[in-house]
Amino acid sequence: MPSNPVETFFQEADELLAQIETSALAMHESTGGAETINDVFRAFHTIKGSGAMFGFDELAAFTHQIESLLDQARNGSVALSAELADIVLAASDHIKLLLQSAQGGGAVDGSAQLALLARVSQLSAGPGVQAASTTAPPAQAAASDQAALQTWRIEFHPAPWMLSRGGNPVLLLRDLAKLGDCEIQGHTDRLPPLAELRTEVCYLWWRIRLTTASDLASIRDVFLFVEDGSELRIQPEAGGERKAAPEAPAPEKEPQSSGGVVQREATVRVPAERLDRLVNLVGELVMNQSRLATAAARFHAAELAAPVEEIDRLVAELRDDVLQIRMMPIGMIFGRFRRLVHDLSRQLGKQIELVTEGEETELDKSILDQLSEPLVHLIRNSIDHGIETPAERIAKGKPEKGAIRLIASHRGSDVVVRVEDDGAGLDRNVIRAKAVAKQILAPDTNLSDKELLNLILLPGFSTSETVTSVSGRGVGMDVVKRQIDLLRGSLSIASEPGHGACVSLTLPLTLAIIDGLLVEAGESQYIIPMAVVTENVELPRAERARNNGRNLVAVRGELLSYIDLRECFAMEGQGPAIAKIVLVGCEDRRVGLVVDRVLGTHQTVIQSLGRFFRNIEVISGSTVMGDGRVALILDIPGVVRFADRLCRNLAPASAA
């Protein structure tokens, strides 16, 4: 149970506002129906009620106005329109400001609130109201008559904790009685003897017979704040159907015969810090299990073998289960991009649709938290520089509306997120010209297509003619690259001029514990993430070659460059006559890492190096081995970049 209910309210309000935003955008695109309006209404209703409960009266009062307008939309007296959708979006933004203010943020602009409420009043009282009423279907007209009463049987078994959490069945039943004629039977059969009775637990339950003109949704709304953990059945009484002949089709909102048991999924809200602590503890367990296994092997104690093996199995299972708890669907962050695309495309006078796929693809929460910013930048780039204006697109024979696709999928132990657009694509000539102008590239340098496209990842590089408020300053793509590198991911760019561009982000599923390959060079041990390892081969000294400053080796006929870790870390002495070369994939190329020995796979709990060492580009972390030694985890892209610089004899950036 949360230690601070107000904190829980703020978190839940954020979630509800995200839902409202998604629904409002659907209303804009006319893809939302009556159910969307209902969802939006209930979300505002919940925010209002919870806000009032915690004393946020201004929030409750403002939300009430929006709720009233939506109630009119629900019953058809206000038509669904773009203006309604805009008001819902604006109201959601304003509520965010009110919530921020309630959490210690700045005061909210009262004039903005008044202006918004004026729009609400105008829509509420506007011609749309009269037009809607004159075209109301016959059933709705009949519904306003006395004859459209329905009798409902309600059975309510509250959650045991209802009373201890402030629920008041007296007020609830009085609210229900306001809907119509209400016969209430309270039941005490579940009361235990006094000696066993826990006074904070609610043992009472009720059967109610309600005759009302209100619909099922309105009845359910009475129980909105007590539904969690409760059992609620609402069914029309047999033979108690409407007296007025229902010629018109049944209302879209909710089928009247759908009363059933309201079941809630059992979920627990846990602070993220507790999950992090749990992962850390599991990490410690993994490390100590490794030390135990090492010690047991050293002492050759037969009676320890079986329990050590069992602990190994249990720890692996615990590790997987705990890491699974942290896995979240990427759809959680996809939703917020719809608003971004909606607002930015309007700002730039473009028409753009956001299509998402793979929302259910899961990855670690800590990665998800840091992925939002790079994706925002990529989408902004697509909108600003990629997708053309409607007139330009028509002139090119393209559909007037551009599309940005966000696609997430699993690939092995990675998640791949692609941001694709059908815009103008990247112009290689412009990129080359800009690189030459900035003296990043000599005019006669030959670059592969990939190398040319990757130039836009350099700091300060932007091919945009103008700096807009959206993008163009050239401070973005290198930051995106760096953020992806910090997540131990990789980024690649593809583009077909005139047809669009695609940026692919490849990310690990989790940052906490990885499968690593333990290698040794000199006296030091290193971990290479197994996710990038493709194979190991032996490398006799005689087969090493050098060409143009690069170390090269032939592997099954393919010439590959390799990095000698001894050279990289300036170790003294020579390695063994036959070293091992670990081939790794790095940014769509294969590179070899030469080590003295490959010691085997290792379940690696990643420990941060701390802030003093976090800028070392070749190392991404460390881990503690079974014998207590520390092994450094290699940052493969960092190692490759460092080695490339050594080969090009550029001003060396220190590995440290």
Place this chain on the structure above:
Amino acid sequence: MTFTTDEPTGILKISGTLDIDSANELRETLLDHVASQPEPQLDLSTAEACDAAALQVLFAAEKDAATLGKRLQIQSAPPCLAQTAAALGMVLPCSLQTPREEHFDAI
């Protein structure tokens, strides 16, 4: 909430607010009263309010009494108690002041 027992009659007088905060104290006192009195009786005339948590304690006490072959009676209760019980679709235990017809009228 305070409890006073009238020695000659054995009537337990309960004053103050009967709510979830005082419900456990009410439970312990009624447990003892129902067990010790041959005819357990309550005087709630000076009770100021009653919520569902306290009401279920009263009903549990009525059941306990019945189990012991006794009958718990409430000699007098303020209107607020009866209204609370009525709103919950219940009747105060063996109350002389809230007949069933009045219960429905209250709703």
